[in-house]
Amino acid sequence: MSSVLYDVPGPKARLYSFFGSVAGTLVILGVLAIAVFTLAQQGIFDANRWEIFYGTEAPDVWNLILQGLGATLAAAAVSAVIAFPLGVALCLLRISLVPWIRVPTQVVLEFLRGMPVVLMMFFVLLVFATSQFVAVVAGLVLYNSAIFAEILRAGIQSLPKGQREAGLAIGLQSFQSRMIIELPQAIRRMLPSLVAQLVVLLKDTSLGFIVGYEELLRKIQIMADFLGPNFLFPAFFMGAAIYILINIAVSRLAIAIERRGSKKAAGGVEHATAAGAVPTAK
Amino acid sequence: MDAIFASLPQYWDGFLRTLFLAAVSGIIALVIGTLLAAMRVSPVAALRGFSMFFVEVARNTPLTIIFFFAAIVLPRLGIKFDQFEVAAIIALSGYTSAFVAEAVRSGVNSVPVGQAEAARSIGLTFTQVLGLIILPQALRTVVPPMINIIIALVKNSSVAGAFFVLELFGYGKQLANEYGDKVLWVLVGVAFFYLLITVPLGILAHFVERKVAIAR
């Protein structure tokens, strides 16, 4: 697409662009170098601060991190598995032809979307006296099923009208047409958005701190707190690295699916990108 | 219920701080995000690369960790703020701009190719094609997802409560400690004030969505 926006640059433009790029890269690298140097001067990169990852405490530290990672992945996986079918159901209710089903669903979706996930976790924990895990999963499911429903609705509405008409014409009932004809296409079309929302869901597990669910970020905070102020930086740097690695892996998956989808539907309608996802906290 | 009414001043203060954080970060994020999206489709490889790198990293890092960098690492680099709100705004707008950039990019992709071709065939430059033809059309289609991003931003501002800014959620925690026997009511109050911002935005999104749909 981008190539449509401008002419192929000539030799002169390419030269400018090249030198501009080099200069820009140098400036960015320079700023980074100064930052690293300043931090190093304050002893942030001293070996004794980082030996928690390889010194005598390392087994406990890594054990803690792996436990946290396990808890994060478990909560994310369970939430995603429950939230998706629920999102499908909410989506179908939301586009129902019957007003007294459609309108209340819309109100519920609006409410779920507007509530901070943290608050929902807290409500579930206090009102239903559940375990921390259940509270975290419930909060994530409530919120993400609403988002999944909205994404799928956008997908179904972006389908050509003929799809549904054809379905009805061959004698399918409205519900059958939705399930057999429209939903599968909508899911494929919106896959990148759905997977991007999964990344958001994964990151949102860290909101579980509010109900005392010990996922990765909480473990890292506990660790930094226990080890003392000197280890605040190493702990957080490590946390950032782990999250970025996992999430980029999931995002790559989204991009791969997007590519595969575009090939299959070559020449079709423009595809939604991963942008449909909504950035929630943490 | 009494707990809510007795603490209305605190709620109000927190509400205003949340609104302030969201509004300022939202505007900055819209500007930076649009710039990032423009860089992403520009002819200069370095700009494309930078934009892609920034968006990938910001989108994949938990907001808490971004807050950590803005509120704790930056001061260590000598960039200190008198007001902690500045750090919160840097974190929130940096994080949100990545999502804005992705939304705008998908909007650019949704503008029919013929538009860009027509614009170029009458001799417009890249900046003109983008600024006069593509972005105005793209922005209109991305208004609904953009409002969703802003809704998320409003709720995300609650993380600031853990990083030196006393906003709605921070007050909520404080009141929950104070009224340990009425935690539920305290939370209902917090929820109410969040919904006061997010629900109108959601309704606006649906309204705009319908408008855009009719216009096509």
Add this chain to the structure above:
Amino acid sequence: MKAPITRRKSLLVAAAAALALTLSACGGSSGSNPSPVQKPSFAAGSSMEKLANAGTIKIGTKFDQPLFGQKGLDGKPVGFDVEIGKAIAAKLGIAADKIEWVETVSANRESFIEQGRVDLVIATYTINDARKQKVDFAGPYYEAGQALLVNKSDSSITKPEDVKGKKVCSVTGSTPAKTIVEKYGAELVPAATYTACLEPLRNKQVVAVTTDNVILAGYVDKEPDAFKLASDQTFTKEPYGIGLKKGDTAFRSWINDQLEAFAKDDTYKKAWESTAGKVIKTVPSLPKIDRY
């Protein structure tokens, strides 16, 4: 396409190494393990009897309160609160490893007790009248007091009145945070943990960090060149109590009896010395039990 494969390989190696390290780790248990009383007998139908028969007890504590209740690297909480909990459990005939520790944060302590999610809460839990409406308190077993932590070079702040209109960091939603704002007119800068509070203090973005003196003393102990207590005097009294279900008077008096017994034998002293005593050498005496 070689690079990603190598990267994946090295990641796998790292993960395997981490696993191996984990497996070789022996559970470095911290804290004491008081030996449980053998077959204690209690009045039929009392909470003590039920717990003793069950052989396990759920105790709510904080996992992020240095010296009192803090989760160690091995996943076990350590601190003075935890030691008191273990000592009480031992009197019920429950060994330390049979205690189920539940994290209670400020906002859920009352509801956890009411819902029976925990049998006891020992979590730097200040006794006050609002809370007494919902739960009962045994104790107090310790009386803390609020203090101010300042930069070593700062001599302008010696008493709480000195922070009026200035920025002070404390943990969001904690009682000390409320006091410093409402009684002394400071501007609150909230943080998630006290460790996070130290950063703006170091950078002089806030003038002080405030919470209970024992916790602050822990930070002075770790970095004596950077921080000091503004004064040895505390400006509030925070009697820490043990929260339990409202109306369970028998259980409450029994715990009170145990606390007094701990003060007489060396249990209380030992609990202190192995935890908070590492920073504050003087062993406190048990405050007068509030038998209301």
